[in-house]
Amino acid sequence: MSLMNQTGSVIMMNVRSIPQRLWMSVATVVSIALVVAVLLGFLALANGFSQTLKGSGSPNVVIVLRDGSGAELNSVIGRDQIDLLAAGPGIKLGADGKPLISAELMLVVDGIKKSSGTKANMPLRGIGPNGLAVRSQVRLREGRMFAPGSNEIVVGAGLLREFAGFEMGKTIRFGAQTWRVVGVFEAPGTVFESELWADAPVVQSLFNRGTSFQTARIALTSPEAMPAYLAYIKSDPRLQLKVQSEQAYFAAQAERSGLLIKYVGWPLGLIMSVGALAGALNTMYASVASRASEIATLRVIGFSGFSAFMGTMCEALVLSALGALLGTAACSLLFNGLSASTLGAGFTQVAFRLQVGPELVGQAMVLALVIGFVGGVFPGLRAARQRPLLAL
Amino acid sequence: MSDFIKLTNVTKTYTRGKESISIFDKLTLSIPKGDFVAIMGPSGSGKTTLLNLLGGTDRCDSGEIVFDGEHIEGYSEGQLAAWRARNVGFIFQFYNLMPVLTAAQNVELPLMLTSLTSLPSQKRKDNVATALKIVDLSDRAGHKPKELSGGQQQRVAIARAIVSDPKFLLCDEPTGDLDRATANDILKTLQQLNRELGKTIIMVTHDPEAARFATRTLHLDKGQFVEVTS
Numbered sequence: 183m184s185l186m187n188q189t190g191s192v193i194m195m196n197v198r199s200i201p202q203r204l205w206m207s208v209a210t211v212v213s214i215a216l217v218v219a220v221l222l223g224f225l226a227l228a229n230g231f232s233q234t235l236k237g238s239g240s241p242n243v244v245i246v247l248r249d250g251s252g253a254e255l256n257s258v259i260g261r262d263q264i265d266l267l268a269a270g271p272g273i274k275l276g277a278d279g280k281p282l283i284s285a286e287l288m289l290v291v292d293g294i295k296k297s298s299g300t301k302a303n304m305p306l307r308g309i310g311p312n313g314l315a316v317r318s319q320v321r322l323r324e325g326r327m328f329a330p331g332s333n334e335i336v337v338g339a340g341l342l343r344e345f346a347g348f349e350m351g352k353t354i355r356f357g358a359q360t361w362r363v364v365g366v367f368e369a370p371g372t373v374f375e376s377e378l379w380a381d382a383p384v385v386q387s388l389f390n391r392g393t394s395f396q397t398a399r400i401a402l403t404s405p406e407a408m409p410a411y412l413a414y415i416k417s418d419p420r421l422q423l424k425v426q427s428e429q430a431y432f433a434a435q436a437e438r439s440g441l442l443i444k445y446v447g448w449p450l451g452l453i454m455s456v457g458a459l460a461g462a463l464n465t466m467y468a469s470v471a472s473r474a475s476e477i478a479t480l481r482v483i484g485f486s487g488f489s490a491f492m493g494t495m496c497e498a499l500v501l502s503a504l505g506a507l508l509g510t511a512a513c514s515l516l517f518n519g520l521s522a523s524t525l526g527a528g529f530t531q532v533a534f535r536l537q538v539g540p541e542l543v544g545q546a547m548v549l550a551l552v553i554g555f556v557g558g559v560f561p562g563l564r565a566a567r568q569r570p571l572l573a574l
Numbered sequence: 575m576s577d578f579i580k581l582t583n584v585t586k587t588y589t590r591g592k593e594s595i596s597i598f599d600k601l602t603l604s605i606p607k608g609d610f611v612a613i614m615g616p617s618g619s620g621k622t623t624l625l626n627l628l629g630g631t632d633r634c635d636s637g638e639i640v641f642d643g644e645h646i647e648g649y650s651e652g653q654l655a656a657w658r659a660r661n662v663g664f665i666f667q668f669y670n671l672m673p674v675l676t677a678a679q680n681v682e683l684p685l686m687l688t689s690l691t692s693l694p695s696q697k698r699k700d701n702v703a704t705a706l707k708i709v710d711l712s713d714r715a716g717h718k719p720k721e722l723s724g725g726q727q728q729r730v731a732i733a734r735a736i737v738s739d740p741k742f743l744l745c746d747e748p749t750g751d752l753d754r755a756t757a758n759d760i761l762k763t764l765q766q767l768n769r770e771l772g773k774t775i776i777m778v779t780h781d782p783e784a785a786r787f788a789t790r791t792l793h794l795d796k797g798q799f800v801e802v803t804s
């Protein structure tokens with residue numbers, strides 16, 4: 183009872199004395215807020231990115247790459263192999279009664295980013311007539327699909343947001359060729375939104391790719407048909423290909439890219455934390471020094487060293503909690519839902535939205551409180567060791 | 575009269591680096607209940623050190639310190655803190671009030687420590703009001719220290735020292751920072767506490783005028799009492 187009372191009053195005195203060290207305390211709060219905002223920004227980036235990639239995959243679509251290549255750009259698949267793929271079991275049939283398979287190739291072209299005005303890579307995908315049918319998430323928002331055999335392209339809504347000059351009806355040059363935008367498609371939360379699509383045979387000939395493809399997408403009748411189809415490909419020695427469900431493919435990509443951002447975000451956050459910690463320690467040592475005579479007086483009156491420790495500790499925790507709130511608020515206001523793009527798989531731009539969720543806020547809060555705790559512990563011990571002597 | 579406070583053969587040495595400075599060597603002193611003792615002496619003679627030993631804020635190297643029959647020389651830091659909270663009121667030269675607290679909140683601090691905390695908060699408020707009334711500062715209860723004069727701050731400090739009704743008050747130059755008239759007011763208040771409430775008071779002072787308010791003056795020099803005037 184007495185311990186709680188005395189500790190409570192010392193904590194209250196510490197917290198109320200913060201205005202006496204206003205600018206120092208504000209600097210500490212801001213530096214902790216900065217750590218929280220940066221860490222949270224990176225985590226939100228990673229989160230939004232992996233959410234986007236995860237949303238891209240369907241469980242009954244098979245994605246085929248050349249064996250040993252993890253991303254589409256490194257892969258080569260021949261025309262004869264495509265025919266073998268189309269002969270597998272469990273493939274859904276299109277309206278024309280033919281198997282729903284889309285052999286595709288992907289190239290990297292340049293575009294100008296709206297935000298920076300600089301060049302950046304964009305994926306140009308050549309797709310077959312079934313390209314839309316093997317992607318259930320995709321919907322045309324404006325205009326129409328490209329006509330087979332023409333220099334027409336359709337653009338993803340995400341790419342349209344990020345890059346300049348892809349509005350409906352515009353003409354664009356890639357190398358020697360000009361293309362006309364005839365449609366805009368949406369595929370919310372998927373990588374496709376960041377792509378340009380054109381007719382595969384046209385892309386093959388204009389970019390001198392012969393008859394080779396890089397990937398194939400095959401729609402199966404159901405997710406249950408997946409194991410049998412994968413087994414069929416594994417059993418044919420002519421198909422030295424890497425096959426997996428589109429869902430598994432994107433999940434793996436999400437993991438890799440998400441980790442990359444996490445491995446940048448956390449170390450950066452931690453390095454900044456060291457700076458913020460130094461500031462917090464400095465502020466709290468100053469607090470103990472400026473209140474030395476008060477602490478000694480309380481000790482003379484009979485207050486415990488523990489209450490002096492807790493006063494300092496709680497002051498540090500209050501400062502770090504304020505920093506955490508400020509950092510979270512700043513990050514949420516600035517970044518949450520913000521659309522961004524980053525180098526995705528195969529060094530092309532992937533547009534996605536940052537997602538600041540409760541779990542991430544929790545992680546950043548914990549980091550802030552750890553800074554506050556460590557920043558309070560040593561000055562708190564100094565306060566607790568203050569001797570209760572009359573004259574100082 | 576029986577000895578209220580008794581020091582027997584108390585030795586106190588400070589070590590600073592390799593040097594050790596002997597402050598008291600076998601000091602003996604007894605103070606009867608209800609005394610108002612002034613302690614005078616040149617700077618460095620050990621007055622504050624003596625108050626620290628008497629008030630249980632420092633420990634002696636050897637000897638006995640008995641307070642109302644209770645041996646405190648062997649107490650741990652924690653035991654001493656609890657003992658101080660129960661038995662001693664401290665008054666400092668520079669008042670040592672908490673700047674963020676009002677006069678009433680400052681006065682209430684010692685009540686956070688004693689068993690009085692188990693009393694309802696209304697009782698606590700009553701004690702604070704009574705203490706402030708004794709020092710004639712009821713109308714300043716809500717003021718912060720920086721809104722009070724030096725004399726008023728020292729009155730708040732006196733109220734804080736007596737709020738938990740200790741039998742024993744220790745004052746280290748309580749008027750050292752005040753002008754003559756204000757100092758006399760404070761000293762009269764201390765005298766009143768001694769005469770009317772029976773508090774035993776030990777007051778260190780440099781000021782012979784202040785010493786006149788006490789019932790007895792001890793002169794300390796180089797760790798020894800050289801003269802006693804009554």
Ligand SMILES: Nc1ncnc2c1ncn2[C@@H]1O[C@H](COP(=O)(O)OP(=O)(O)OP(=O)(O)O)[C@@H](O)[C@H]1O
Binds near residue numbers: 573588621623
């Ligand atoms: N914590 C300490 N460590 C080392 N030496 C100390 C310590 N406290 C006091 N001293 C020394 O002990 C001696 C007595 O000090 P003390 O403070 O008791 O003197 P004082 O009589 O109160 O003097 P003043 O009138 O100046 O207040 C001095 O020489 C002082 O330097």
Ligand SMILES: [Mg+2]
Binds near residue numbers: 573621622623
């Ligand atoms: Mg002194």
